[in-house]
Amino acid sequence: MGNFRFLTSGESHGKCLTAIIEGLPAGLEIDTEFINSELKRRQSGYGRGGRQQIETDTVEILSGVRFGKTLGSPLTLVIQNKDFDNWQRIMSISAEDSTDEKSFTTCRPGHADYAGSLKYGHEDLRNVLERSSARKTAIETAVGAVAKLFLKELGIYSESEILQIGTSKNPIEFCNEIDKAKTDGDTLGGKFKVVFKNLPVGLGSFVHWDRCLDGKIAQAVMSIPAVKSVSIGEGESACEISGANFHDELFVEDGKIVRHTNNAGGIEGGMTNGEDLVVKAVMKPIPTLKKPLKTVDIKDMTETSAHFERSDTCAVVACAVVAEARIACVLADEILIKFGGDSIKEIKSR
Ligand SMILES: Cc1cc2nc3c(=O)[nH]c(=O)nc-3n(C[C@H](O)[C@H](O)[C@H](O)COP(=O)(O)O)c2cc1C
Numbered sequence: 086m087g088n089f090r091f092l093t094s095g096e097s098h099g100k101c102l103t104a105i106i107e108g109l110p111a112g113l114e115i116d117t118e119f120i121n122s123e124l125k126r127r128q129s130g131y132g133r134g135g136r137q138q139i140e141t142d143t144v145e146i147l148s149g150v151r152f153g154k155t156l157g158s159p160l161t162l163v164i165q166n167k168d169f170d171n172w173q174r175i176m177s178i179s180a181e182d183s184t185d186e187k188s189f190t191t192c193r194p195g196h197a198d199y200a201g202s203l204k205y206g207h208e209d210l211r212n213v214l215e216r217s218s219a220r221k222t223a224i225e226t227a228v229g230a231v232a233k234l235f236l237k238e239l240g241i242y243s244e245s246e247i248l249q250i251g252t253s254k255n256p257i258e259f260c261n262e263i264d265k266a267k268t269d270g271d272t273l274g275g276k277f278k279v280v281f282k283n284l285p286v287g288l289g290s291f292v293h294w295d296r297c298l299d300g301k302i303a304q305a306v307m308s309i310p311a312v313k314s315v316s317i318g319e320g321e322s323a324c325e326i327s328g329a330n331f332h333d334e335l336f337v338e339d340g341k342i343v344r345h346t347n348n349a350g351g352i353e354g355g356m357t358n359g360e361d362l363v364v365k366a367v368m369k370p371i372p373t374l375k376k377p378l379k380t381v382d383i384k385d386m387t388e389t390s391a392h393f394e395r396s397d398t399c400a401v402v403a404c405a406v407v408a409e410a411r412i413a414c415v416l417a418d419e420i421l422i423k424f425g426g427d428s429i430k431e432i433k434s435r
Contacts, residue, residue, distance in 0.1 A: 227411020
């Protein structure tokens, strides 16, 4: 990312999650309640695990805001891990507190455990789990909420919808499907859609591969833990439709250029074209199963069952909220690239 940048830190059961955001213009109103409501959305959805019941995430802003408005300086955001009270000794930074409690060596298939242990040389897979966990998507959602506040100021807003849970495309069946999976000690994935409305034409560019907006969005969404496919508009079924029926024809109505379809999902030639931006993604089933999968214990190379830790049965609703947040960050960056400006007033005038 170029103009709107951020880094996050924090382990799943560590003291807190943090983010530093750089590049926001001065004068943007920061509504902490809105950020917290987005955090609440991420914790919602049928099929979530125990953690969402014991923790309600709230953000604290440590820098970059004065009297409710951004200063143009970096913002620091913090979310405390309320569960840290129960993990203080296990996640201690002090060598003196070293303990085997909560250590594990049985790789969970579908997680970062196996490759992560080889890559970083960790014998205790806890050291891989803690940062590879999707817990970090909480602070990313807070950063995305700040990006959304910036976009909202410019009249741009988003929504998301669950299209499929397991094999069911009928929302009335979704909860039953999740209940069934839970009873079986199994898990489910699904498909969701995110839409951004009222975007200006020309965000992104065709001139170079790394400036194409569809490519940037795909990277931002694909890197969400458990997301396995991303498509723009009707991209998933594009190969099944002929050119005559796929492409969105242009017409003139009341002196304005209009389209009656949006199969392109709002992007042509790597740029926004003024239609709604439509992104669809598939989340795989949660890889931690109550009825554990077969695996290997890396301590003694024996075949065994995977480690189980409190887990979601289905987290597609949360995943869609995270995707909205990630896309908001990409769009905030694109707005700053196209219009520039050090204050909200300056950007609006452009
Ligand atoms: C919002 C959200 C919640 C998740 N919750 C869990 C969970 O409770 N248990 C679990 O095993 N995986 C969960 N995952 C998925 C894993 O984090 C992910 O599959 C794993 O880190 C491996 O990454 P990969 O699937 O991208 O290869 C969740 C993902 C998201 C986006």
